[in-house]
Amino acid sequence: MTGTQDxxxxxxxxxxxxxxxxxxxxxxxxxxxxxxxxxRAVIRExxxxxxxxxxxxxxSLFIGGGTPSLLPYAFILSIMDAVRRHYRLLPDAEITIxxxxxxLDEDKVKAYLDAGINRLSIGLQAYQDRLLKFLGRVxxxxxxDEAVSMAQRHGFSNINADIIFGIPHQTMDDWLETLSxxxxxxxxxxxxYSLTIEEDTxxxxxxxxxxxxxxxxxxxxxxxxxxxxxxxxxxxEQYELSNAAKPHHRCRHNMNYWQRGEYLGFGAxxxxxxxxxxxANTSDIRLYMExxxxxxxxxxxxxxxxxxxxxxxxxxxxxxxxxxVDLDELSTVxxxxxRLKYREKLEKLAERKLVELEGSVVRLxxxxxxxANQVFVEFI
Amino acid sequence: MSTERQKKIRNxxxxxxxxxxxxxxxxxxxxxxxxxxxxEMEEQVLDNMEIERERGITIKAQxxxxxxxxxxxxxxxxxxxxxPGHVDFNYEVSRSIAACEGAVLVVDASQGIEAQxxxxxxxxxxxDLEIVPVINKIDLPSARPDEVIREIEDVIxxxxxxxxxxxxxxxINIESVIKRIISDIPAPRGDEDAPxxxxxxxxxxxxxxxxxxxxxxxxxxxxxxxxxxxxxxEKEYVVTELGYLRxxxxxxxxxxxAGEVGYICAGIKDVxxxxxxxxxxxxxxxxxxxxxxxxxxxxxxxxxxxxADGSKYNDLRDSLEKLQLNDAALMFEPExxxxxxxxxxxxxxxxxxxxxxxxxxxxxxxxxxxxxxxSVIYRxxxxxxxxxLLDNPTNMPDPTEIASxxxxxxxxxxxxxxxxxxxxxxxxxxRRGNFLGMDxxxxxxxxxxxxxxxNEIVYDFFDALKSRSxxxxxxxxxLSGYKESKLVKLDIRLNGEVVDALSFIxxxxxxxxxxxxxxxxxxxxxxxQMFEIPIQACIxxxxxARETVKAFRKDVLAKCYGGDITRKKxxxxxxxxxxxxxxxxGSVEVPQEAFMSVLKLDL
Numbered sequence: 001m002t003g004t005q006d007x008x009x010x011x012x013x014x015x016x017x018x019x020x021x022x023x024x025x026x027x028x029x030x031x032x033x034x035x036x037x038x039x040r041a042v043i044r045e046x047x048x049x050x051x052x053x054x055x056x057x058x059x060s061l062f063i064g065g066g067t068p069s070l071l072p073y074a075f076i077l078s079i080m081d082a083v084r085r086h087y088r089l090l091p092d093a094e095i096t097i098x099x100x101x102x103x104l105d106e107d108k109v110k111a112y113l114d115a116g117i118n119r120l121s122i123g124l125q126a127y128q129d130r131l132l133k134f135l136g137r138v139x140x141x142x143x144x145d146e147a148v149s150m151a152q153r154h155g156f157s158n159i160n161a162d163i164i165f166g167i168p169h170q171t172m173d174d175w176l177e178t179l180s181x182x183x184x185x186x187x188x189x190x191x192x193y194s195l196t197i198e199e200d201t202x203x204x205x206x207x208x209x210x211x212x213x214x215x216x217x218x219x220x221x222x223x224x225x226x227x228x229x230x231x232x233x234x235x236x237e238q239y240e241l242s243n244a245a246k247p248h249h250r251c252r253h254n255m256n257y258w259q260r261g262e263y264l265g266f267g268a269x270x271x272x273x274x275x276x277x278x279x280a281n282t283s284d285i286r287l288y289m290e291x292x293x294x295x296x297x298x299x300x301x302x303x304x305x306x307x308x309x310x311x312x313x314x315x316x317x318x319x320x321x322x323x324x325v326d327l328d329e330l331s332t333v334x335x336x337x338x339r340l341k342y343r344e345k346l347e348k349l350a351e352r353k354l355v356e357l358e359g360s361v362v363r364l365x366x367x368x369x370x371x372a373n374q375v376f377v378e379f380i
Numbered sequence: 381m382s383t384e385r386q387k388k389i390r391n392x393x394x395x396x397x398x399x400x401x402x403x404x405x406x407x408x409x410x411x412x413x414x415x416x417x418x419x420e421m422e423e424q425v426l427d428n429m430e431i432e433r434e435r436g437i438t439i440k441a442q443x444x445x446x447x448x449x450x451x452x453x454x455x456x457x458x459x460x461x462x463x464p465g466h467v468d469f470n471y472e473v474s475r476s477i478a479a480c481e482g483a484v485l486v487v488d489a490s491q492g493i494e495a496q497x498x499x500x501x502x503x504x505x506x507x508d509l510e511i512v513p514v515i516n517k518i519d520l521p522s523a524r525p526d527e528v529i530r531e532i533e534d535v536i537x538x539x540x541x542x543x544x545x546x547x548x549x550x551x552i553n554i555e556s557v558i559k560r561i562i563s564d565i566p567a568p569r570g571d572e573d574a575p576x577x578x579x580x581x582x583x584x585x586x587x588x589x590x591x592x593x594x595x596x597x598x599x600x601x602x603x604x605x606x607x608x609x610x611x612x613x614e615k616e617y618v619v620t621e622l623g624y625l626r627x628x629x630x631x632x633x634x635x636x637x638a639g640e641v642g643y644i645c646a647g648i649k650d651v652x653x654x655x656x657x658x659x660x661x662x663x664x665x666x667x668x669x670x671x672x673x674x675x676x677x678x679x680x681x682x683x684x685x686x687x688a689d690g691s692k693y694n695d696l697r698d699s700l701e702k703l704q705l706n707d708a709a710l711m712f713e714p715e716x717x718x719x720x721x722x723x724x725x726x727x728x729x730x731x732x733x734x735x736x737x738x739x740x741x742x743x744x745x746x747x748x749x750x751x752x753x754x755s756v757i758y759r760x761x762x763x764x765x766x767x768x769l770l771d772n773p774t775n776m777p778d779p780t781e782i783a784s785x786x787x788x789x790x791x792x793x794x795x796x797x798x799x800x801x802x803x804x805x806x807x808x809x810x811r812r813g814n815f816l817g818m819d820x821x822x823x824x825x826x827x828x829x830x831x832x833x834x835n836e837i838v839y840d841f842f843d844a845l846k847s848r849s850x851x852x853x854x855x856x857x858x859l860s861g862y863k864e865s866k867l868v869k870l871d872i873r874l875n876g877e878v879v880d881a882l883s884f885i886x887x888x889x890x891x892x893x894x895x896x897x898x899x900x901x902x903x904x905x906x907x908x909q910m911f912e913i914p915i916q917a918c919i920x921x922x923x924x925a926r927e928t929v930k931a932f933r934k935d936v937l938a939k940c941y942g943g944d945i946t947r948k949k950x951x952x953x954x955x956x957x958x959x960x961x962x963x964x965x966g967s968v969e970v971p972q973e974a975f976m977s978v979l980k981l982d983l
Contacts, residue, residue, distance in 0.1 A: 010943055194936070217933040241936060257943050271943040278946055301946060313945060316952065352910065371910060372936040377956045380949065 006059035007274075008256040009087065011042060011079060012267030013068040014285060017103065020125075021136035022164075024198035026269035026283040027066040038267075038285065039075045041292035043082040045266045045281075048295060050086035052274060053264060058087045060094040060253040063117075069099035073111035080115040094252040096121055096160075101147040102139035109154045119251075120151050121160040121191075127178040131167055136202070141181070148185045158249060160189035165223040166215050167195050175223045176230075183234045188249035192227045193242050194220065221370055241320045241369055258317045260310070269300070277304050307334050315342075315379040319355075319372070324363025345378045382567040386639040390565050391459045391596065392512075393476055395501060396486035397494035397854065401516040405486055405548040405557070406444075406462060412554055413446035413458065415626060442582075443594050443641055445624045445631075448558055456562055459641035461581065461596075463500070468730030470858065471675055474503055475581045475657045478673055479596035479641065482510040482565030484557065485532075489515045489523035489545070492531050492825060494854035495795040501536055511536070512560045513543040519550055531822050568639030575667040576600030576608075578636070578644070578660040583651050585705035589621065591648035592630075594641075595660060598671060601637040607663040608646060611670035615653045616663050617646030651708045677709035679727025680788070680859065681734055681754045681838055682771040684715060684881060685741070686723030688748035688961065688972055693722045699745035700724060703737060710737060715772065719881040719965045720750055720975075725772055731838060750963060750972045752881045756834045759786040759862055773883040776869045779920060786862040788834040791816070794845065795827050796853035803848045804828065811836035812887060831860065835885070870895050870924075872902065873916040877966045881975055896925040898977065905974045908932040913968055 015035060016027045061083060068076060076097065083089055096119040097112055104122075112120075126132055127141045144161075151159060161182045165175055182190055197203050197212070206212040231237075231244040238244045240258060243251065256263060265272045269283035279302035282288050291298035305313065311334045318325035331338045339360065346362060349355045354368040354375050368375055396402035442462040449455050463476040477483065483504040487493055493501075504511060513532050515525045525545055532540040544560060546553040578595040586592050602608065602619060609616045622644045623633035636642045648654050655677075659670035687696045697714075704710050711727035728734040734754060741747045758770040761783045770776055792813070796804055801818075808815070808830050816829040837857060845853050868891050872882040882902075886894050895917030902915050906929050917925040937948060962969035 194934070196937070221933045257945070263943055265943060271945070273943065273945070280944070280946065313949070316948070317945065370934050370936060371932075373952065373955060374910060374935055376952050377959065380952045380956050 004056075005261055006057045006090070007053065008060040008062065008253050008261065008263035009058050009083065010253070010263055010265040010270055011061070011063045011068075011083075012265065012270040013063060013065040013071060014038075014268050015065065015070055016067045017070060017100075017138045018136065021134075021202040022195060022197070024201045024204070025066075026285075028285070031285075034285065034289070035071055035075065037289055039071075039078060041289040042079060042267050044292045044295070045297065046079075046082040046086050048292075048297070049264055049266070053087055055088060056262075058083070058089045058093055060256060061089065061096070062253040063095075063097045064121075065098050067100045067103055068097050069103040069108060073108045076117075077111060077115050080117070094119055094158075096251070096253060098123070099147065099151075100137075100139060101143035104147045104150070106150060106154065109151050109156065113155055118156075119158040119160070120156045121162065122147055122151075123162045124178070124182065125162060125164045126167060126170065126174065127181045128170075128174050131170055131174065134169065135164070135167065145181070145185070148187065152185070158189070159185070159187040160191060160251065161185075161187060162191045162193065163227075164193050164195050165227065166220040168213055168215055170215065170223075172219065172223065172226070175226070179227055179230050183230070183236075188236065188246035189243070189251060190231055190236055190245075191243050192224065192231075194224065224370075225366075239322050241364075241372060255321075258320050260314050260317055273305075276306075276310065277302065279303075310334065311336070311338065311341075312379050316376040319362070319364055319375060319379075322363065324358075324361045326361050328360035342379070349375055349378060382569050382639070383572065385637070386569065387567045388455065389457045389459065389568055389639050390482065390561050391461065391480045391568055391639075391641055392482040392484055392561055392565055393461045393463050393480045393504075394484045394486055395463070395497060395504060395511075396516075397488065397491070397497045400486050400488040400491065400494075400497070401548045402462075402486055405484070405514070405516065405546075405554075406460060408548050408551055408554045409446060409458070409460065409558065410444065410627065411551075412558065413448045415444065415446050442627075443625045444627055445641065448562070450559075450562060457640075458558070458561060461641065468728070468733040470499075470503075471677065471729075472582070472656055473500060474507075474673065475579065477504050477507050477509060478671070479579050479581045480504075480507075480509060481568055482512060482561065484561065485511050485513045485536075485538075486516050486548075487513065487528055487532060489517045489525045489528055490520055492528050493535055493795070493821065495793050495827070495856040496854055498535065498795070498827075499793065499856040499858075505536075510565045511538055512557070512564050513538055513540045514557055514560075515540075515543050515545045516548055518545040519547040519552060527822065531825075535821050570597070570599045570638035572599075572601055572638045574599040574638070575665045576602050576660065576662045577667045577671055578602065579671050580654060580656055580658050580660060582656055583654045583706075583708070585651055586645075589645045591645070591651050591654045593644045593646075593648070593654050593660070594625070595636070595644055596641050597636050597638050599638050599667070600662070601635050602644065602660070602662065603635045608644070608660050609663045609666060610653060610655075611659040611661055611667070612674055613653050613655060613658060615648075617648055619644055619646045621645040651705055655708055677711075677729065679709065679711050679729060680834065681728045681730055681756060683726060683728075683734060683754045684717060684720065684723050684752035684772070685712075685726050685738070686717065686720040686750045686752075686881075688750050688963070690721045692747060695745070696724065696741070696747055696749065699741055699747060700726070702745070703740060707737075709733065717752075717774070717881045719879045719970075720752070720963060723750075727771070731842065748961075748972075750881075750975050752975050753884050754838045755885065756788050756838055758788075758867065758885060761785075770885075773869050773885045774880045776883075776885065779868070784864055785867045787865045787867060789831055789860055789863045790834050790837065790857040791860045792830045792832045792837070792855060792857040793827060794830070794853055794855050795821065795825060796849050798824050798826055800849040800853060801826055801828070804845065804853060807841075807844055807848055808832065811839075811841060812890075832857070833863070833865065833887070834859070835887075868919050870898070871918050872898060873914075873918060874902075874906075874968045874970065875911075875913050875966055876916075878918075879965050879970070891919055892924050895919075899925040899927040901977045902974055903927040903929055905971055905977055906968070907971070909969060911967070 014027045016029050018029045095117045097117050098121045100123045124144045129140050197207050228238045235246050236244040239250050262274050268285045268288040271280045280300045282298040282300050287298045327338045355362050356365050394402045444460050446458040461476050463473045529540045544556040577599045578597045580593050582594040584592045604619045607618050622636050624631045624642045657674040661667040687693050700712050709729050712724040715725040760768050762781050763783045813830040813832040819827045866888040867885050868888050870886050871878045899915045899917045912931045913929040915927045916923050962971050
């Protein structure tokens with residue numbers, strides 16, 4: 001699986017105004033003093049790894065976080081420069097930056113556009129200020145509207161909004177309101193995430209201490225189903241478990257993950273998959289920067305993925321997509337009869353109405369999307 | 381009369397309740413007689429098995445020979461035979477006791493005599509052993525030696541005013557114990573020239589030497605090269621080696637003579653041919669009668685043991701066979717369960733014996749096992765007059781074919797501080813106990829006597845007793861016979877199908893409560909699945925309780941942060957691991973614990 005495909009690049013900006021109460025990702029508030037040295041370290045890493053890419057074309061670049069839009073735009077521009085200098089960024093590459101309402105202003109938006117950034121992913125999560133407060137977000141619903149309108153006014157058309165359902169105290173009406181407000185901006189991409197409680201977060205602690213009331217499962221599922229229906233009616237077709245987009249607006253960066261394409265990650269805690277090997281930079285910012293200063297990255301993990309496991313990955317990642325997985329295609333890639341290999345499992349899953357088979361293609365049913373892990377574990 | 385040689389020998393055992401300091405005292409004796417230096421000693425050398433050390437109990441008897449130089453310059457041979465300390469191993473204890481002339485009774489200076497201790501003291505008195513009482517843990521602030529001395533005198537009728545007051549842990553007054561052993565315990569007797577009679581009080585399997593029999597020679601003598609005969613199993617072997625015992629090893633010798641304790645190897649391949657309690661004699665000059673007291677091991681408690689992973693069936697069989705090499709009381713035979721597949725029906729001396737075997741299979745043999753609820757042996761008289769013994773609820777005949785059913789009952793002795801009497805009596809009542817009487821041991825402690833169905837004791841009675849008495853009550857029981865009883869088989873249906881491995885036999889009056897709790901318990905234990913699972917408790921076709929495990933609606937990881945596939949895989953792997961600890965029963969995944977849940981009903 002090596003050699004010629006186009007790759008993705010992910011750049012992690014681990015800074016936030018404040019950490020949300022559900023977030024266990026590598027991000028920190030404050031730390032303004034190390035923004036600059038951190039960006040320098042990222043640029044150094046871009047230089048160091050340029051050989052790794054060996055002239056491969058870059059079809060997507062994703063600057064994620066954290067909150068990249070929190071930083072002065074000059075930092076983002078210098079990263080963009082470094083990427084262009086050391087990598088073959090395709091002229092039509094998808095270039096996304098994550099932004100949170102309240103951190104975006106006109107100058108930033110203009111600068112991003114000038115630098116060639118052509119996609120904006122905005123974290124809204126909920127349209128009700130009381131829910132935003134509960135989640136620990138630092139912005140209001142109104143600020144989201146302002147941010148989207150401003151970005152659109154200056155020329156961003158490819159915009160995504162992240163929204164969350166299954167929040168305690170969130171009613172179906174809240175959710176419908178969130179959906180319709182998001183759709184009212186006529187943006188082409190929406191990600192709907194089910195709130196997941198991670199152990200190492202304030203919410204996780206509440207759960208451990210018994211102070212957490214899980215939302216009703218029926219309601220949670222009906223929010224999910226309603227969302228995908230409403231988005232579909234608005235022309236945003238569901239293409240992955242949590243994502244819906246207008247035609248030609250699927251997130252190419254994420255599609256690359258799900259199709260098990262290769263990518264290089266830069267910055268603390270960034271993950272890479274390259275030459276059949278998965279690796280992750282250290283999530284300790286200082287260790288990360290020290291490593292870069294020495295020219296010697298510090299890794300949290302690094303392991304080869306043999307073909308057997310690769311096939312398993314292709315299944316669990318590919319089945320997230322509504323188009324499903326083409327078993328014959330995988331057979332060619334992995335030089336093994338995948339249909340034969342998984343026949344029993346697939347028959348069992350089909351019997352339980354979790355997957356459906358159509359020719360050589362297998363995909364999750366609607367029920368399978370609710371119980372996707374039950375399908376995935378079969379292929380682990 | 382003892383010969384001059386015999387006059388220098390003392391054979392004794394130590395009787396003590398768990399935690400009263402038996403093993404620690406043994407260690408001190410070994411230290412004092414120079415068998416082991418402090419450095420060489422791993423704490424409590426006599427308890428060899430990891431489980432023994434963890435639980436502070438002795439499962440296998442051990443023996444050790446010590447040489448003590450007395451003040452008068454004479455050297456004495458002290459043979460300490462360490463006895464198992466639990467009700468399940470009563471027979472083994474009785475054989476160890478039969479090998480001794482005396483017993484050191486260790487009583488904790490704060491706790492006093494416990495039920496188990498008392499049972500063993502009576503056993504020792506039955507065998508005419510001289511008892512040397514010792515008050516241990518004298519240095520603890522809670523020690524009340526005077527009361528404990530009075531208790532020993534009142535309850536056992538043993539003069540204890542001059543009992544050594546010691547601390548085995550801190551090495552206080554240990555020598556006085558040895559002096560009392562020499563002065564009070566009689567030397568062995570037995571005609572060295574009579575036909576050989578040696579009592580087997582334990583046996584071990586050694587992969588090099590075969591079975592090693594631990595023996596006390598009562599009469600006669602034996603040497604390597606002679607042909608010996610086991611008087612009960614009637615097997616004959618040629619002695620390859622014999623000698624004396626030291627911790628963790630043997631000291632070969634050229635003969636064992638009347639009065640001595642030692643070991644004999646004779647190329648014996650199977651411990652079952654070298655049964656505890658059997659008498660060894662010489663084939664050329666056999667004794668007329670074997671020594672009294674031999675019994676075959678009779679399992680009282682049964683359960684099914686299955687490999688968690690069906691493909692490990694052969695590993696499980698190999699492991700059980702290996703355990704059996706050293707444990708003649710363990711019995712097993714293949715059985716098949718619809719729910720659990722291929723496994724074994726295993727018979728044990730009691731609950732502790734069962735738990736020990738389960739633990740050893742998991743820890744020493746690294747097996748993941750599923751065990752079913754324990755059962756006792758019921759005696760069923762069918763309408764056609766046939767009498768059958770039932771050790772597996774699954775095989776219970778149709779109720780219409782049963783004329784009457786009997787269950788084993790035991791005589792249970794419980795000792796407890798008076799403040800818990802009310803709650804313990806309530807427990808016994810609830811467990812269908814029949815009150816026989818109550819005796820005051822001292823002002824604050826009593827002994828309760830009950831006749832009780834063994835089936836009730838098997839269902840977690842010991843834990844219930846402990847929790848109602850904050851751990852202070854102690855229990856001893858012995859089988860007293862069979863009694864007619866109204867018993868029914870309670871079945872559990874998951875998703876409409878009877879799960880054979882969950883069936884159990886219960887008294888009709890308790891069936892409803894147990895069935896209801898069982899259904900509730902299973903609801904807690906069985907995780908939600910993709911479909912709704914009705915749990916029903918039934919007697920025959922009659923449903924007496926019902927619970928439902930609701931279907932889950934959602935099981936999906938939404939996020940995929942920045943290409944972190946590793947974490948996703950790990951989460952799924954964990955989920956898969958969890959699935960592995962489940963048994964597929966029909967369409968339902970049942971966790972392994974569920975099969976033991978009948979034991980945890982808190983009734």
